[in-house]
Amino acid sequence: MEVGETVETAAVREALEETGLSVRLDALLGVYSDPARDPRFHTISLVYVGHAEGEPKGADDAAEARLFSEDDLPAPIVFDHTKILADYFAWKKTKKT
DSSP: OOTTOOHHHHHHHHHHHHHSOOOEEEEEEEEEOOTTSSTTSOOOEEEEEEEOOSOOOOOTTOSOOOOOOGGGOOSOOOTTHHHHHHHHHHHHHHOOO
């Protein structure tokens, strides 16, 4: 997030920078702030659900960008991202956070 930028604007900007996709945000999935979520240091993630059209392409900090379904997730998944993805797949079914 840049100084003077909202978290929503930062999320859209980062998605464009990392995937080349213009994203429209639909919902806030959650705020993930457990001090143990990243062993390197305490981090906080605000995770949004959004939609975009097109094929993602890795850019900026992302060497690669791909789409995955719930049944073909790569392994290993780092930090607490397995929980975040489980929350997302539950949200997809219920539209409740």
